[in-house]
Amino acid sequence: MPFRPIRPQGRTLSRADCERLDSEDSLAKYRALFDLPANLIYLDGNSLGAKPKATSTRVAHLLEREWGDGLVRSWNEAGWADAPRRVGDMIARFLGALEGEVIVADNTSVNLYKALMAALRYQGRRGVVLTDAGNFPTDLYMAEAVARQFGTGGVRRVPREALLDSLADDVSVLTVTQVDYKTAHMFDLADITAVARARGILVVWDLCHSAGAVPIDLSSSEVDLAVGCTYKFLNGGPGAPAFLYASHRILSHLSNPLPGWFGHERPFEFRQDYVPAHGVERFQSGTPGILGLTALETALGIWLSVDMNEIRRKSVALTELLIEIVETRFASLGIRLGSPRDPAVRGSHVALTHPQGYEISRALAERGVVIDSRPPDLMRFGITPLYTRWVDIYDAAEQLAGILESESYQHPKFRIRLGVP
Amino acid sequence: MPFRPIRPQGRTLSRADCERLDSEDSLAKYRALFDLPANLIYLDGNSLGAKPKATSTRVAHLLEREWGDGLVRSWNEAGWADAPRRVGDMIARFLGALEGEVIVADNTSVNLYKALMAALRYQGRRGVVLTDAGNFPTDLYMAEAVARQFGTGGVRRVPREALLDSLADDVSVLTVTQVDYKTAHMFDLADITAVARARGILVVWDLCHSAGAVPIDLSSSEVDLAVGCTYKFLNGGPGAPAFLYASHRILSHLSNPLPGWFGHERPFEFRQDYVPAHGVERFQSGTPGILGLTALETALGIWLSVDMNEIRRKSVALTELLIEIVETRFASLGIRLGSPRDPAVRGSHVALTHPQGYEISRALAERGVVIDSRPPDLMRFGITPLYTRWVDIYDAAEQLAGILESESYQHPKFRIRLGVP
Numbered sequence: 128m129p130f131r132p133i134r135p136q137g138r139t140l141s142r143a144d145c146e147r148l149d150s151e152d153s154l155a156k157y158r159a160l161f162d163l164p165a166n167l168i169y170l171d172g173n174s175l176g177a178k179p180k181a182t183s184t185r186v187a188h189l190l191e192r193e194w195g196d197g198l199v200r201s202w203n204e205a206g207w208a209d210a211p212r213r214v215g216d217m218i219a220r221f222l223g224a225l226e227g228e229v230i231v232a233d234n235t236s237v238n239l240y241k242a243l244m245a246a247l248r249y250q251g252r253r254g255v256v257l258t259d260a261g262n263f264p265t266d267l268y269m270a271e272a273v274a275r276q277f278g279t280g281g282v283r284r285v286p287r288e289a290l291l292d293s294l295a296d297d298v299s300v301l302t303v304t305q306v307d308y309k310t311a312h313m314f315d316l317a318d319i320t321a322v323a324r325a326r327g328i329l330v331v332w333d334l335c336h337s338a339g340a341v342p343i344d345l346s347s348s349e350v351d352l353a354v355g356c357t358y359k360f361l362n363g364g365p366g367a368p369a370f371l372y373a374s375h376r377i378l379s380h381l382s383n384p385l386p387g388w389f390g391h392e393r394p395f396e397f398r399q400d401y402v403p404a405h406g407v408e409r410f411q412s413g414t415p416g417i418l419g420l421t422a423l424e425t426a427l428g429i430w431l432s433v434d435m436n437e438i439r440r441k442s443v444a445l446t447e448l449l450i451e452i453v454e455t456r457f458a459s460l461g462i463r464l465g466s467p468r469d470p471a472v473r474g475s476h477v478a479l480t481h482p483q484g485y486e487i488s489r490a491l492a493e494r495g496v497v498i499d500s501r502p503p504d505l506m507r508f509g510i511t512p513l514y515t516r517w518v519d520i521y522d523a524a525e526q527l528a529g530i531l532e533s534e535s536y537q538h539p540k541f542r543i544r545l546g547v548p
Numbered sequence: 549m550p551f552r553p554i555r556p557q558g559r560t561l562s563r564a565d566c567e568r569l570d571s572e573d574s575l576a577k578y579r580a581l582f583d584l585p586a587n588l589i590y591l592d593g594n595s596l597g598a599k600p601k602a603t604s605t606r607v608a609h610l611l612e613r614e615w616g617d618g619l620v621r622s623w624n625e626a627g628w629a630d631a632p633r634r635v636g637d638m639i640a641r642f643l644g645a646l647e648g649e650v651i652v653a654d655n656t657s658v659n660l661y662k663a664l665m666a667a668l669r670y671q672g673r674r675g676v677v678l679t680d681a682g683n684f685p686t687d688l689y690m691a692e693a694v695a696r697q698f699g700t701g702g703v704r705r706v707p708r709e710a711l712l713d714s715l716a717d718d719v720s721v722l723t724v725t726q727v728d729y730k731t732a733h734m735f736d737l738a739d740i741t742a743v744a745r746a747r748g749i750l751v752v753w754d755l756c757h758s759a760g761a762v763p764i765d766l767s768s769s770e771v772d773l774a775v776g777c778t779y780k781f782l783n784g785g786p787g788a789p790a791f792l793y794a795s796h797r798i799l800s801h802l803s804n805p806l807p808g809w810f811g812h813e814r815p816f817e818f819r820q821d822y823v824p825a826h827g828v829e830r831f832q833s834g835t836p837g838i839l840g841l842t843a844l845e846t847a848l849g850i851w852l853s854v855d856m857n858e859i860r861r862k863s864v865a866l867t868e869l870l871i872e873i874v875e876t877r878f879a880s881l882g883i884r885l886g887s888p889r890d891p892a893v894r895g896s897h898v899a900l901t902h903p904q905g906y907e908i909s910r911a912l913a914e915r916g917v918v919i920d921s922r923p924p925d926l927m928r929f930g931i932t933p934l935y936t937r938w939v940d941i942y943d944a945a946e947q948l949a950g951i952l953e954s955e956s957y958q959h960p961k962f963r964i965r966l967g968v969p
Contacts, residue, residue: 162616175620183611186839190604194786195583198918199596207786234834236808237658260820265809265834268822272807276697284820358835365615365628365838386693387657388686396923399681399705401689413655413686414779417786418607418839497619502817 139455140448145517154441157513160429161362168496168519168526173336173476173509176362176426185425186418194417210420211368211389211411217427218357218370221435222334223344228372230407231357231420235335235369236265237385238354239302241410242371243273244384246300246329246352249377253279254299257328260284263308266333270302287312291322298328306336306474309501311446311466313341313474317348324349335359338370339511340442340475342435351377360475360511361430363423371410378407387412433513441512442475445520449477449508452524460531465505476509486541487530493541494526560876561869566938575862578934581850582783589917589940589947594757594897594930597783597847606846607839615838631841632789632810632832638848639778639791642856643755644765649793651828652778652841656756656790657686658806659775660723662831663792664694665805667721667750667773670798674700675720678749681705684729687754691723708733712743719749727757727895730922732867732887734762734895738769745770756780759791760932761863761896763856772798781896781932782851784844792831799828808833854934862933863896866941870898870929873945881952886926897930907962908951914962915947 140148149155161177163169169177193205202208215229222229232238243256256274258267262284270282285293290303301323306313316332323330332353337343339360345353353372357363373381383403388394390411392402403409447470453462465478481487481504488500498508508523509515530536561569570576582598584590590598614626623629636650643650653659664677677695679688683705691703706714711724722744727734737753744751753774758764760781766774774793778784794802804824809815811832813823824830868891874883886899902908902925909921919929929944930936951957 162612164617164619167619169619171620175615175623177619178611178616183608183616186607186611187604190599190607190785190843191583194596195599195604196585198585198588198590198598199592199920200913200918201786202596233654233658234808234837236810236834237654237806240806240833263809264812264815264818264820264822267820268807268809268812271822272805276805356835364611365622366835366841367839368837369834384693384697385658385661386689387655388684388689389657391685391689394685397685399685399688401685401692412661413657413790414777414787416655416789416837416840418788418843419837420787422611422839492621497621499620 139451140521142518142521145521148517152441152517154437154512155516157429157433158516161514163514166495168523170496170498170508170510170515170519170523172511172515173340173359173507174499175365176359176511177514178364179362179426179429181428182364182422182425186422189418189421207417210417210424211415212408214420214424214427215370215407217424217431218338219372221430222338222372223346224372225346225375227406228375228378229370230410231368231370231423232411232415233369234366235333235354235356236269238369238371239266239269239331239333240273241383241385242331242352242354243269243300243302244277245381246331247273247277247279248382249380250299250329252299253277255280255297256282257290257293257298257301258282258284259287259290259303261287261307261309262302262304263333263335266302266304291319294323294326294328296326298326300329300331302331302333304333304335306340308336309465309505310478311336311474311476313472316343316345316350320348320350336474339430342439345372350374357423361423362426364419366419367423368416368419371407373407373410383410383412385412389413389415429513438512442510443470445510445512445515445517446470446473446475446477448517449520449524452521453479456524457528457531462531475511476507479506479508480504481506483536486536487527489541490530490536491523491526494530496523496526560872561942563939563942566942569938573862573938575858575933576937578850578854579937582935584935587916589944591917591919591929591931591936591940591944593932593936594761594780594928595920596786597780597932598935599785600783600847600850602849603785603843603846607843610839610842628838631838631845632836633829635841635845635848636791636828638845638852639759640793642851643759643793644767645793646767646796648827649766649796649799650791651831652789652791652844653832653836654790655787656754656775656777657690659790659792660687660690660752660754661694662804662806663752663773663775664690664721664723665698666802667752668694668698668700669803670801671720671750673720676701676718677703678711678714678719678722679703679705680708680711680724682708682728682730683725684754684756687723687725712740715744715747715749717747719747721750721752723752723754725754725756727761729757730886730926731899732757732895732897734893737764737766737771741769741771757895760851763860766793771795778844782844783847785840787840788844789837789840792828794828794831804831804833806833810834810836850934859933863931864891866931866933866936866938867891867894867896867898869938869941870945874900877945878949878952883952896932897928900927900929901925902927904957907957908948910962911951911957912944912947915951917944917947
């Protein structure tokens with residue numbers, strides 16, 4: 128998608144410009160659907176998305192009526208047993224997948240294990256698992272675990288920029304995160320998938336920083352396997368269950384390395400021998416967590432009405448705005464862009480680097496701007512177009528400038544380490 | 549624990565006797581802590597436990613204050629990141645384990661996979677995985693999966709009554725459910741563990757139908773590895789997260805086959821190489837589901853004040869009452885006891901068998917008595933002493949007698965199959 132800068136006569140936007148752009152924003156109406164604390168600029172929805180207002184009422188209903196009154200009967204009567212597939216189909220709709228290709232289950236780490244092991248078994252040969260050396264830690268750990276367990280040629284870690292050139296003949300499976308959790312660098316799903324397939328390599332995509340962040344069309348991109356997270360851009364709630372996508376083209380040939388009773392063809396017949404469910408339900412293992420699924424289903428109700436192209440347009444515009452302010456106003460203050468300059472290969476957050484990135488992020492928090500930091504020197508400013516406003520970016524940049532100019536981040540209190548995910 | 553029958557002059561109890569026993573019951577006060585529908589006799593708390601009243605308020609607080617206001621900061625400030633260990637320590641307290649031996653994570657199926665694989669790796673040799681042929685399906689499926697993946701001598705399934713005699717030299721790991729999900733037959737943890745250890749066999753216990761049902765002392769029983777469920781007797785909610793126990797004696801030698809970022813020694817440093825957490829935290833994989841953990845923590849707040857010997861005393865008395873009524877009043881109506889007659893080897897539910905057990909369970913539901921059935925002919929009457937009353941058993945038995953005597957279960961409407969877990 129081409130980027131169209133929104134700048135009056137080439138100058139950087141003023142706060143008044145931002146207010147005007149907010150008033151004209153076709154997505155502005157969505158912000159009212161979320162609970163957001165007053166006087167807080169929240170730019171960490173790429174780590175934990177904001178809470179939809181509707182979630183409280185829906186979860187209270189689950190607790191009081193479905194669990195409290197319905198008790199065990201609600202597995203049928205309230206549709207609990209079908210929730211993993213039903214919510215999966217909602218995710219499928221806005222990721223451009225088909226019905227029956229997505230299941231909601233477990234967390235991303237466990238789903239990565241399932242997808243990677245399924246991919247290796249599908250390939251059959253003992254090749255290398257190729258991955259991005261800077262992939263998210265859990266992706267690296269799981270790649271090592273499956274390679275060891277499957278007895279492949281091990282894991283080959285290469286720099287992200289060398290991935291495409293590393294699709295060698297001895298590679299069996301490539302696993303890569305579409306949007307990098309640090310830099311926000313974005314791969315094209317269709318391109319990589321096509322190049323890999325031409326060489327007989329199966330790709331397991333991690334969509335944690337893509338789902339709800341950038342337009343995705345799994346079908347037209349001919350993706351085979353993917354996993355992703357729902358507590359970031361999708362607003363499912365802290366530790367919300369993850370999803371696993373398997374293309375209908377290969378699904379019936381894939382096996383779940385964690386075969387639990389909920390993935391059985393007939394779970395409620397309690398059979399002693401495992402027969403996988405016909406569809407993507409086979410990628411379930413144990414009993415699904417209904418509280419998490421219900422909160423997620425509520426949040427997805429918002430997403431199904433959203434035009435992902437609108438999301439992308441605003442996301443690009445806001446990341447550009449932040450980058451432009453940094454470049455024009457305080458590039459001299461030791462801050463550098465850690466994300467691609469080209470929005471075409473950038474997801475929905477902006478990474479800025481500074482040797483004291485951690486301290487600066489804590490100084491921002493004290494001023495009511497929530498971002499996060501990643502070792503050693505990265506600050507992430509997440510753009511969640513459903514509730515991030517133009518003025519939020521403008522004001523956050525102002526606060527950042529103030530902190531940098533005054534060097535207030537040098538105060539010892541900002542050095543105390545907190546373990547924020 | 550010896551069973552003391554509570555029968556006036558050897559006769560079966562009357563309803564008035566039951567009312568008196570309820571009024572004298574030291575556990576009766578707990579019933580008021582749960583939401584239970586009026587006019588419903590709930591004898592399926594062994595499948596899904598009732599909802600604690602406190603859960604609604606606590607989860608609403610989580611949603612509104614911790615997520616809504618606190619947002620990502622609550623991983624630290626509301627203690628989310630520590631919840632798996634903190635809630636695990638609560639479970640440890642009432643299972644007689646030490647602090648740091650229990651983690652709450654994932655579901656039972658996934659934890660079984662972790663524990664079984666860890667056990668096989670610990671053993672090092674390629675022996676047989678021994679299990680009860682009638683074990684819960686997920687336990688059987690996972691045993692097969694790990695045996696295949698580890699390349700052992702496969703899985704040996706023997707009848708439950710033959711398990712102890714099957715602890716042969718070629719067995720590496722025994723996995724067994726302490727209280728059988730169908731019959732409620734109960735093994736002694738210490739006995740089996742000791743016999744197995746003497747033969748070099750490691751035991752992975754499944755405590756799904758034990759935790760909150762019968763007194764457990766993992767330390768004095770010298771149990772090495774166990775998993776269990778929290779949505780049955782413990783009232784954690786539908787699909788509540790499961791637990792994994794690993795003895796401090798061997799914990800540092802155990803590895804998690806699903807090594808995710810939350811089980812890393814320093815998850816928030818996002819390191820590229822996996823180093824397992826020092827303690828039981830290593831058995832975490834991905835990001836924990838905070839909604840489920842919070843509901844569980846609320847329920848455990850009740851359990852920590854409960855004397856498990858009182859629970860057991862009442863559980864035995866109520867199962868005995870039900871069995872006595874069946875034996876004395878309508879044994880001639882085609883119903884048979886599917887549980888051990890000796891309460892010393894019986895858990896906290898009563899299995900009755902009848903060729904039309906499914907239809908009878910549905911006829912009971914129509915009369916306001918919720919039990920469940922298991923193929924082909926089993927009906928399970930669950931006793932949850934925190935909220936099951938003497939009169940509930942008496943009244944349920946009356947309803948059962950009425951259905952059997954009138955053969956009302958023959959009505960075609962009761963034949964429609966529902967997939968109740």
